[in-house]
Each structure stands twice: as structure tokens, then as C-alpha cells.
Amino acid sequence: MARTDPAKAGYALEISRSFDAPPALVFKAWTSKEHLLRWWGPKDFTATSQRLEFREGGSYRHAIHGPDGNSYGMSGVYREIVEPERLVFTFAWDDEPETLVTVTIRPEGDGTRLTFRQEPFADAASRDSHESGWGECLDKLVAEIARQGERA
Numbered sequence: 001m002a003r004t005d006p007a008k009a010g011y012a013l014e015i016s017r018s019f020d021a022p023p024a025l026v027f028k029a030w031t032s033k034e035h036l037l038r039w040w041g042p043k044d045f046t047a048t049s050q051r052l053e054f055r056e057g058g059s060y061r062h063a064i065h066g067p068d069g070n071s072y073g074m075s076g077v078y079r080e081i082v083e084p085e086r087l088v089f090t091f092a093w094d095d096e097p098e099t100l101v102t103v104t105i106r107p108e109g110d111g112t113r114l115t116f117r118q119e120p121f122a123d124a125a126s127r128d129s130h131e132s133g134w135g136e137c138l139d140k141l142v143a144e145i146a147r148q149g150e151r152a
Helices: 023-031 033-039 124-151
Strands: 013-019 046-052 059-065 071-082 086-093 099-108 111-119
Touching: 013 124, 023 033, 023 086, 023 099, 023 111, 023 124, 033 046, 033 124, 111 124
Parallel strands: none
Antiparallel strands: 013 111, 046 059, 059 071, 071 086, 086 099, 099 111
């Protein structure tokens, strides 16, 4: 049986969110461990970071911890950093295939539009299983950015 090359299969996840904040603040939330740990992970999850080498070629290792007590580790490498416009990094759950995440941050009116893209997925089911988790992460990021704006 022939295997489909996931890069050619077209299974990509794309999510977009608007923020009432400047691009620099949205970018900082992705690049500062202090901010990242407040929103990384789905609703009701907490996060820890064992490593965050924020530079091109630098690696990261984080874990998310569910309300049921289970933890899930992930790691990757930063491939491209264009402050405050773009982040490209690899992402892999422990013992799962690596994907590529591209985060684009653009001014939109008085705020910012963030577009998150992750690919390739081997199939639609794998892609769809990530959609709710990342969607909840980005919802938490919207709330974190709003809190940061209130403190400014």
C-alpha cells in the first residue's frame, strides 16, 4: 500500500484571532517565558517550560498539565524570527511526528491580526484533533493580552 506524503496531502490547520493590542505586545506573549506560560495549553491546563532558547536555531521544551493530572511534553526548534511580524518553529509532541508552525502577526486597524498555521498533518483527523486545543490556547492568549493591556 502506498503512503501519502503528508506534505503533499494538504492537511494544514489555520486559525486567526484579532487582538486589541499592538503587534509588539502580541509578539512578546509568544517569546517571553513569563507570558507564554500564562496561556500555553488548552482551557483548564497549566504549562511549564524546561527550556526556552528564543533565537533562530534555539530549542524549546514545554509541557502542559491537564486537570486530570496527565502531562504532555512537546519540543521544537525556532527556525525563523522576524520581530514583531513572524515566528516559524517546529512542534512535536513526545514520540509523534514533527510539524511546522508559522505565526504571522500583522497590524489591523488599531489592533493586531494573528494567523496561526500548523502543517503537515498525516490526515484530517490528526489536524482536527489539534484545532480545538490550539483554538483554546489562542482564546487564552486573547485574555492574556487584554490583561497586559490593562496593566500598561
